[in-house]
Amino acid sequence: MSFNIITGITHKMKKTIITVVGKDTVGIIAKVCTYLAENQVNVEDISQTIVQGYFNMMMIVDTELSEKPFSEMVTDLENLGIEIGVRIRCQREDIFTNMHRI
Amino acid sequence: MVNIIEVNETNKMIEQEKLDVRTITLGISLLDCCDSDLDALNQKIYHKITRLAKNLVSTGREIEREYGIPIVNRRISVTPVALVAGNACKSSGDFVSVAKTLDKAAADTGVNFIGGYSSIVSKGMTPTDERLICSIPLALSSTERVCSSVNIGSTKTGINMDAVKLMGEIIRDTAEATKDNNSLGCAKLVVLCNAPDDNPFMAGAFHGVSEADAVINVGVSGPGVVKHAIEGVRGENFEVLCETVKKTAFKVTRVGQLVAQVASERLAIPFGIVDLSLAPTPSVGDSVAEILEEMGLESVGAPGTTAALALLNDQVKKGGVMASSFVGGLSGAFIPVSEDQGMIDAVNRGSLTLEKLEAMTCVCSVGLDMIAIPGNTPASTISGIIADEAAIGMINQKTTAVRLIPVIGKDVGDMVEFGGLLGYAPVQQVNKFSCSDFINRGGRIPPPIHSFRN
Numbered sequence: 001m002s003f004n005i006i007t008g009i010t011h012k013m014k015k016t017i018i019t020v021v022g023k024d025t026v027g028i029i030a031k032v033c034t035y036l037a038e039n040q041v042n043v044e045d046i047s048q049t050i051v052q053g054y055f056n057m058m059m060i061v062d063t064e065l066s067e068k069p070f071s072e073m074v075t076d077l078e079n080l081g082i083e084i085g086v087r088i089r090c091q092r093e094d095i096f097t098n099m100h101r102i
Numbered sequence: 103m104v105n106i107i108e109v110n111e112t113n114k115m116i117e118q119e120k121l122d123v124r125t126i127t128l129g130i131s132l133l134d135c136c137d138s139d140l141d142a143l144n145q146k147i148y149h150k151i152t153r154l155a156k157n158l159v160s161t162g163r164e165i166e167r168e169y170g171i172p173i174v175n176r177r178i179s180v181t182p183v184a185l186v187a188g189n190a191c192k193s194s195g196d197f198v199s200v201a202k203t204l205d206k207a208a209a210d211t212g213v214n215f216i217g218g219y220s221s222i223v224s225k226g227m228t229p230t231d232e233r234l235i236c237s238i239p240l241a242l243s244s245t246e247r248v249c250s251s252v253n254i255g256s257t258k259t260g261i262n263m264d265a266v267k268l269m270g271e272i273i274r275d276t277a278e279a280t281k282d283n284n285s286l287g288c289a290k291l292v293v294l295c296n297a298p299d300d301n302p303f304m305a306g307a308f309h310g311v312s313e314a315d316a317v318i319n320v321g322v323s324g325p326g327v328v329k330h331a332i333e334g335v336r337g338e339n340f341e342v343l344c345e346t347v348k349k350t351a352f353k354v355t356r357v358g359q360l361v362a363q364v365a366s367e368r369l370a371i372p373f374g375i376v377d378l379s380l381a382p383t384p385s386v387g388d389s390v391a392e393i394l395e396e397m398g399l400e401s402v403g404a405p406g407t408t409a410a411l412a413l414l415n416d417q418v419k420k421g422g423v424m425a426s427s428f429v430g431g432l433s434g435a436f437i438p439v440s441e442d443q444g445m446i447d448a449v450n451r452g453s454l455t456l457e458k459l460e461a462m463t464c465v466c467s468v469g470l471d472m473i474a475i476p477g478n479t480p481a482s483t484i485s486g487i488i489a490d491e492a493a494i495g496m497i498n499q500k501t502t503a504v505r506l507i508p509v510i511g512k513d514v515g516d517m518v519e520f521g522g523l524l525g526y527a528p529v530q531q532v533n534k535f536s537c538s539d540f541i542n543r544g545g546r547i548p549p550p551i552h553s554f555r556n
Contacts, residue, residue: 017109047106058106071167089113091170096104096112098360099353 015044015093016061016070018077022086024055032059032088035080039073040065055086060093112353113170119326120388121354122172123361124381127302128158129309129317129374132181132218136189143190144203151178151207151216154316154371159212161368165361173361174323174383174523178208179307180218188230194237201241201248208247215290217307219250222297225259225546227268235265238272242287243279249290249305253297255492257499260549261295266492267541269293270485274508277477281510284518288507289440289472293488295495295502300375301431306503317374318366319431322358323381324350328414329393336396343397344417351378351421359426377431378422379467380414382442384525390414390435391444402444403454411435412465432501434467440520440527441472449528456487456530464494469503474518474527477510484508486537489547497550 018036020028029046036043045060063070074090081088115121135146155178162176180186183200191197201219208216219241221231238250252269255261273288280287292306299310302319309317331350335342358376366373382390391402394410415434423429437459439445448454456473463469469491475484488504495502509518512529519526 017104019109019113045103049106056106056110058109060103071164074167074170089170092168093104094360094364095169095171095357096109098356099112100104100108 016063017091017093017096018059018061019089020055020057020081020086022055022081022084024050024053025085028055028084028086029057031080031084032077035076036061039068041073115324115327115353116171119324119330120383120385121324121327121357122174123320123358124323124379125175125177125302125321126158126162126173126361126365127177127179127307127319127321128155128369128371129179129300129313129319130154130181131309131313131315132183132186133311136186138189140190140196140199143187144199147186147200148203148207151180151204152210155207155211155213157369161365164368165364169361169364171357171361175215176213177302177304177307178211178213178216179302179309180204180216181309181311182218182220182222184221184231184234185311187234188228191230191233194233194240197234197237198241198244201237201245204248205245213247215247215249215304217249217251217304218309219248220252220308222253223262223265224253224256225262227262227265232268235268235272238291239275239279239287242276242290249307251292251294251297251306251308253294254488255295255496255547257296257496257553258549261489261492261496261547263489263541263547264544266485266489267482267544269488270481270483270541273484273506274481277508277510284520285477285507285509286520286524289505289520289524292503292505295492296500298431298501302377303379303381303432305505313374314372316371318362318369318371319374319377320358320362320365321377321379321381321431322354323379324354325380325382325390325393326387327354328380329387329389329396332393332396340413344413347414347417348421351418352425355422355425373428375428375430376422376426378418378426378429378433379431380418380435382436382438383523384441384443384446386443389442389444390437391442391448395444401451401453402448403458407458408461408465411437411462415466432467436468436471437462437466438472438505439530440474440525441523442525446525446527449530456532460490460494463491463502464498467501469495471503471505472507472524472527473505474507474509474512474529475532476513476529477508478513479508479532480536480538482536482538482541483532485541487532489541493547
């Protein structure tokens with residue numbers, strides 16, 4: 001007798017939003033993008049503003065090709081933020097689209 | 103595609119305005135655990151809960167990380183134990199063993215509360231119901247995570263005044279049994295009228311008999327978000343105020359709906375409902391009282407408070423129903439005293455009394471919640487308060503609840519600490535005049551005329 005064993009559940013890959021907020025300094029984007037490139041994460045869109053010396057960036061990225069588990073990426077980026085002295089959040093896009101789109 | 107302004111708005115709600123999902127509650131039916139042998143019953147209950155809830159806590163954490171939204175509690179509700187354990191439990195002591203099993207299952211799955219040590223006696227009590235109810239003081243004093251509730255009335259059945267009388271005594275006994283811990287047992291015991299089957303919030307959560315084998319129910323929160331939103335419309339008319347609350351409630355509920363769907367998918371357990379409640383916590387900026395004050399009241403309890411709460415409750419529902427495919431549970435604004443810093447301040451200031459709180463419960467989603475009263479309050483007075491709340495629920499076709507804590511050894515003005523989300527509260531004055539002859543009559547109060555709709 002054979003059993004079908006479920007070994008994993010694949011989620012339809014959706015976009016991921018990375019936000020960086022903090023005091024402006026040299027090389028913030030470079031460091032974030034280096035990390036993303038090393039992990040096969042494709043950047044699709046970047047918007048950025050600086051308000052009163054505060055850096056505020058949002059990236060829309062695609063993590064489909066990345067082998068890194070999502071929650072690890074969240075932790076890595078948080079730690080990278082602490083290193084640079086900014087707050088980096090990495091969240092699945094749905095939370096924003098669900099809240100702001102009907 | 104989302105833009106930077108929307109993304110920042112959401113993250114600001116989470117980081118500065120304390121937006122969170124208050125609870126993912128896994129409802130589990132225990133009806134298939136029935137057995138006439140007590141040990142077998144306990145084993146079946148333990149195995150079913152731990153099997154279904156095995157991944158509840160880890161999945162909650164995963165969702166929290168991936169979406170960046172705090173999920174404060176993961177909880178379990180089960181079929182009212184009186185329905186499941188009647189055959190095996192010949193004494194109150196037998197029932198306590200089931201409470202201990204629930205407690206162990208909760209501890210082993212890592213949830214902070216498990217609800218459903220309950221009985222539904224809206225019209226009458228079976229001997230089993232009575233045994234369970236009589237076991238509540240010991241059950242709550244010998245367990246840590248078990249929550250108990252008793253439904254003593256409904257619009258359809260009227261009010262079971264025998265049960266109301268008994269519950270006044272049980273609340274007092276529970277207070278005595280846990281007096282070394284500020285009578286904390288009473289914080290885990292709620293008396294309800296028109297209790298919903300799918301409430302994800304403690305202490306009144308149980309998994310009703312109308313439910314499937316297992317369901318995921320989610321309770322959202324967000325008083326801080328609503329307060330911040332209405333700060334932006336200070337001085338504007340009521341139309342603008344209502345519109346603002348409604349839009350904000352929509353956004354908050356959408357997050358709850360998303361979390362519920364993702365949790366349901368990952369746990370492979372059907373999604374039940376989203377409960378739209380605005381649930382405060384004792385931390386500053388997470389208060390329903392502050393919303394009411396932001397609307398223009400000097401302090402909660404001032405004239406206008408009931409109208410302000412009615413407006414808030416209604417707009418939260420209107421925004422929420424559009425955001426979720428299934429809305430249920432209590433859905434409205436919660437007004438617990440000890441869990442809401444603004445309410446605590448109002449009581450200390452002398453603006454908020456028990457009588458005003460009772461009036462407020464006519465227009466919001468719950469009842470007299472987490473209110474500390476003097477330890478020497480007679481059982482019949484507690485029963486009288488329960489009867490008043492039940493009458494409000496019965497006549498207005500809404501859920502009402504009473505979670506009073508007669509703190510043994512404390513009197514009006516003393517401060518009582520319950521810890522964590524349960525917060526702290528000043529002991530409040532209770533009307534000193536007796537209602538014991540009324541309560542001692544016994545029997546039932548018949549349902550109102552508008553309940554006959556067939």
